[in-house]
Amino acid sequence: MTVSNGNDVHSHATPRRPLPCGIYAPTMTFFDPETEELDIPTIKKHAERLAKAGLAGLVTMGSNGEAIHCTREEKVAVTRATREALDDAGFTATPIVVGATEGSVKGTIELCKQSEAAGGDYVLLLPPSYFRAQMDEEAIVGYFTSVADRSPLPIVIYNYPGAVAGIDLDSDVLIKLAEHPNIIGTKFTCGSTGKLTRVALATKAKTPSSEGSGYMAFGGICDFTVQTLVSGGSGIIAGGANVMPKLCVQVWNLYAEGKTEEAIALQKVLSRGDWFLTKAAIAGTKQAIQTYFGYGGYPRRPLKRLEKAKVASIAEGIREAMEVEESL
Numbered sequence: 001m002t003v004s005n006g007n008d009v010h011s012h013a014t015p016r017r018p019l020p021c022g023i024y025a026p027t028m029t030f031f032d033p034e035t036e037e038l039d040i041p042t043i044k045k046h047a048e049r050l051a052k053a054g055l056a057g058l059v060t061m062g063s064n065g066e067a068i069h070c071t072r073e074e075k076v077a078v079t080r081a082t083r084e085a086l087d088d089a090g091f092t093a094t095p096i097v098v099g100a101t102e103g104s105v106k107g108t109i110e111l112c113k114q115s116e117a118a119g120g121d122y123v124l125l126l127p128p129s130y131f132r133a134q135m136d137e138e139a140i141v142g143y144f145t146s147v148a149d150r151s152p153l154p155i156v157i158y159n160y161p162g163a164v165a166g167i168d169l170d171s172d173v174l175i176k177l178a179e180h181p182n183i184i185g186t187k188f189t190c191g192s193t194g195k196l197t198r199v200a201l202a203t204k205a206k207t208p209s210s211e212g213s214g215y216m217a218f219g220g221i222c223d224f225t226v227q228t229l230v231s232g233g234s235g236i237i238a239g240g241a242n243v244m245p246k247l248c249v250q251v252w253n254l255y256a257e258g259k260t261e262e263a264i265a266l267q268k269v270l271s272r273g274d275w276f277l278t279k280a281a282i283a284g285t286k287q288a289i290q291t292y293f294g295y296g297g298y299p300r301r302p303l304k305r306l307e308k309a310k311v312a313s314i315a316e317g318i319r320e321a322m323e324v325e326e327s328l
Contacts, residue, residue, distance in 0.1 A: 005214035022056030044085035053245035061099035083119025129164035189220030273321025
């Protein structure tokens with residue numbers, strides 16, 4: 001198996017930016033605190049900060065990006081602004097993966113095309129789930145293959161049961177879908193390292209020490225970064241990298257360099273800190289950014305704003321991790 005990570009299966013003139021191994025952040029989407037309109041300058045500022053911290057790539061319009069709260073036009077605007085920010089800061093080789101899920105095959109293909117026009121390099125797609133009772137394996141496989149047949153951008157499957165009414169793609173289905181040349185990876189937000197291991201093995205996934213087939217097996221949470229590496233994974237797409245990107249990168253790099261014990265010790269610090277962000281979700285992650293970096297704001301309603309005591313509790317909970325972050 002060889003997949004199109006960096007090779008354009010639709011024969012465009014310009015080679016696609018490859019997906020390197022390493023840490024990726026599903027970037028937050030920032031809004032004006034009064035009007036809730038997109039705050040494009042802050043979106044650009046954040047993208048530049050993450051790139052300078054050493055991230056391998058960025059993901060726009062994922063769960064942390066509040067894609068479900070944004071119009072199609074806003075999704076395109078955020079991706080375009082992120083590409084502009086990266087290019088202006090000199091990070092022209094940094095790839096962007098775009099969350100492009102819609103409920104239908106037709107709508108998803110259209111958003112994939114718009115994502116390419118906005119500067120995206122790959123798309124991240126959830127299984128369809130609104131009509132949950134009808135979404136059997138045949139329907140789900142049909143959705144991904146039909147989109148993959150016509151998407152100008154290669155697809156990373158997003159396995160996140162919590163966001164799709166409990167649909168949890170097993171390793172057999174993911175390995176089957178990986179046979180399509182335009183499906184080039186999976187993000188395992190299900191948290192199953194066993195499943196990641198099986199898929200990475202069957203697809204000969206890319207690792208820090210081997211190009212393999214080019215298939216990307218992404219862990220979906222930074223608190224199992226070392227575990228993902230042990231399992232033969234290719235990278236991490238993790239919300240915590242919005243707050244502590246340097247720490248996330250350091251854990252990855254230490255293990256990749258063979259400094260296993262140091263990586264494991266630092267993973268424990270990362271896991272302790274990331275739990276406070278995971279519990280507080282988008283509102284907590286944004287407030288952690290606000291506390292430590294002076295911007296962040298709030299999610300769009302109906303997500304609630306946090307009380308001051310909760311914000312202070314998060315800041316204290318990630319203090320150890322942030323001390324490491326600030327030392328790097």
